[in-house]
Amino acid sequence: MLDPKFIRENIDLVKKAIADKGEKADLGPFLELDAKRRAMVQEVEALKAQRNSVSEEIARLKKEKSPEADKKIVEMRQVGDQIKALDDELRTVEEKLSEATLALPNLPDPSVPVGKDESENVVDRTVGQEKKFDFAPKPHWDLGEKLGIVDFERGAKISGSRFYLLKGAGARLQRALIAWMLDVHTRQSGYTEIYPPYMVNGKCLVGTGQLPKFADTVYRDIEEDFWWVPTAEVPVTNMYGGEILDGSLLPINHVAYTACFRREKMSAGKDVRGIKRGHQFDKVELVKFVLPENSNQELDKLIADAEKIPQALGFKYRILKMCTGDLGFTAAKKYDIEIWAEGCKEWLEVSSCSNFGDFQARRANIKFRRDPKGKPEFVHTLNGSGLALPRTMIAVMENYQNADGSITVPEVLRPYMGMDVIRQN
């Protein structure tokens, strides 16, 4: 959500920012409803002020047993009706205004390069060396099936297309990665681990920006207000919703592992093979609540923390800086981390690190106080994957494969795996 006052005072700037993002949101309805609302508030509040003072007078007159009291009561009955009518009308205007406001995307940070879509993203840097193979490396779907650690057919049988089972060392590899990632982020980087609900109420989705606009990307319960989390960002960001945090506690850094559920209307023929894209996947997520003036600096830290994972696994990876056209609805600034996978020969997006500024904080109403007497201010929120599991699994399988189809377990995972090599059994 944007600051209404800021929009009013910077109409052209906001219009340009929205256009840069490639969004076609119209400011018209917002401006109109905003002006209407303020006029109505003044009108109805004047009447309420009158009612309050006369009500006090009535109390006094009644105590004095004055006959004036009844006259006043009759008068006020009319004022009361007027107030009720205006309040009803105002409520309608406020609902529409809220809709219009929630439909406006976040503004890009000034440091973000202007560009129309992902083709204009900028490679910030590339780190590490690709693995050298003296044989033709296979894609993970071949490796996984031959080793018996990924089962696509049975996944489709019990759930549908885009579902799979992990089995034996495959399931264990994912569990090892999760445990190791959580340990890195909590022990090395000092994040506090959260185990959140996997289902949240609709209010949370509004808070982080999935609702109302992107309702068709989230799964929900048929009869109750329960929504399956599309990312741990949703429950973890919203855990402080409606709160005023003690500023001395900032930055607050959380890490959470959850399964993630997405409807993904997946285009036929794209990413159809393997475990790269599914309706359910696991992810370890980093979430930060920070002082507004530090948020871009905290974004750099967030990336550095997420990067520890591909680094420790010895992968070649790159950091992409998103241009305005690829920021999405909610982000002010965003970087993606991509790992090179030797089997399928592609860059796999394993993390998306975003600074949302106060956009989510306004929606979810998350504030802080700089000092005990200070006025509450909105925090800035950030999050990034650290990392998404299926694609990290792909990278481990493909980049650590051997000529005989076995997979060497990366050094850092061995304590968690209890084995050095994954072989067919």
Added chain:
RNA sequence: GGAAGCGUGGCCGAGUGGUUGAAGGCGGCGGUCUUGAAAACCGCAGUGCCGCAAGGCACCAGGGGUUCGAAUCCUCUCGCUUCCGCCA
């Protein structure tokens, strides 16, 4: 799922229709005193909205209603607690 009870400010807790935005206590902040601290005493302290301002309005879980006027009465929803049932 059934029954009963409860939901007031950071916390505890008064308050059943008329200066109650809300007593009192704890905690917090600022003073006095003290070499310093504690104790004691004094003072200050919620959030949001409208307004250039003066000021006004709203908020006692949330919504709706009754009334000239509601934290206080009615109603629905949600949450919590206890007992029973069920269950990992």
